[in-house]
Amino acid sequence: MSVIAYIPNQEGIIKKAGFELASFAAALAEKMGLQAKAVVLGPMADEEMKKLGQYGIAKVMHDANESFGLLDNRATAKALATAAAEASVVVLAHNNEGKGVAPRLALRLQAGYVSAISGLPSSVEPFVVNKVVFTGKAIGHASINTDKKVVTLSFNSFGLHEKAVDATIEAFNSGCSASDFALSVQQTQKVTGKVLLSEAEIVVSGGRGMKSPDNWGAIEELANLLGAATACSRPVSDEGWRPHGEHVGQTGKIIAPNLYFAFGISGAIQHLGGVSGSKVIVAVNKDPEAPIFEAADYGIVGDALKVLPEFIEAVKELKKSH
């Protein structure tokens, strides 16, 4: 019996979310007295997969079929079900692929499923995990009553935990052939040279209080200096000031970075739903009564356009003194 982590394969590379899943699977396996394994689908070099050993994964099952790059959720679920035939728990990333595959896998394994869990189970028997519900307004204690369990893990909720073991790589045949892949990809647009919002540890975000898309230069400069991603409130993307992919909140992306800057964002309940999991929130708003200050850890009642250049200078100074 084992705990299996399905590691996102980002063009042959394992990113932080993958190592976090490995760390989580290893910790959960230890708690349950089981072995921690990982599954990688699609082409990846052995030395890349070996890195999972640093986070406690003893065995990596690998099917190198490049069709998995199509992100055909039905085929991926089939492959994972083969790999997880004897698993107790399978954990996937809470990204679009994970959200699309995990429920399908749960049905194949006749397993109960809980998405976006925020850490190890509070109890193993019965199996109870915590997850955010009502988009950040409450925490639910979800109890799975089947033998097998499938979960997705919220990014940045567990963190990286090193525990070096030697990972063995084992080729496995997932049983997927050409006829299992129904989707065809016509075109791909990649965003390059930017920190991805879904992976960022620091996020710099702007709202309607930024006044005009022309004022985003300062947000981008601060983000660049901090290695951060940029984000925005919904009206900002609705107005076309910023791309839709940057919209965070209830109906946009739900993020939980270590640090979230909100410039000129009022902090409507629907906005907070998407960012309240952030570890530290900094708010700059002209209005002392703005609800964002109830969610913020640090705040300035003032003009975002005046404060941004000060923040930029302060960060530059900090970097110099390093």
Next chain:
Amino acid sequence: MKVLILIGNVPDTNTKVKFNADRTAFDTAGVQWIINPWDELALTRALEVKEAQAGAIESITVANVGRVETEATLRKALAIGADKAFRIDADPADAYTVAAQLAPHCKEYDIIFAGVEASDYNGNAVGPMLAELLDIPSIAGVSGFNVENGKAVFTREIDGGSQTVTAPVPVMAIVQKGIAKEPRIPAMRGIMMARTKPLQVIPPQAVDARMKYAGFDLPPAKAACKKFTEEQARELIHALRDEAKAL
């Protein structure tokens, strides 16, 4: 093409969330119910395509698993423009029961749209589970939909970008933001017409839930915000490094 859109009945996004005394169930007293935001966007987009291209979409059906109270939400979907509706008369105990109740009634549709999640329990499950029960492909993160030369074409969001994807029908699209700009609001004429559109009530089957909520908590209260003045902006950055250890 026949389109089916799953309609979740969820509390208005402005709802202040409360639970019963022992915190085992959501307190629905005084709650206003709405169409789950992503479902409403999917419906809006399907209508746009249906209107823009004669014959591309033959009919739009909306479906919900829920008790009689959810009919107002289905009627709203009809008022926005769906052609017909069905409701399976069961409690939506968990995502699995919802998908299992729906599956026998979804075989005739070419494209099924489901929201990425419902804004109440944020389960991320019904759409992919239903697709698995029907053994049809599903596309996650769908932020665009069109019909080109009689074929369904989807845009989906992937880690670090987006893709244009096609699939043979029947297919399930798991919808997120972007598929339509603003949800459509029912017009008076639509509301009148919705009263006479078909809304079929289907008796449920016996299905057992696979997960349940043992309890709920409200998020821990945050410590008060530390306020700085505009002039102290640089000190705030220092506090982020030295005190919060966030830089």
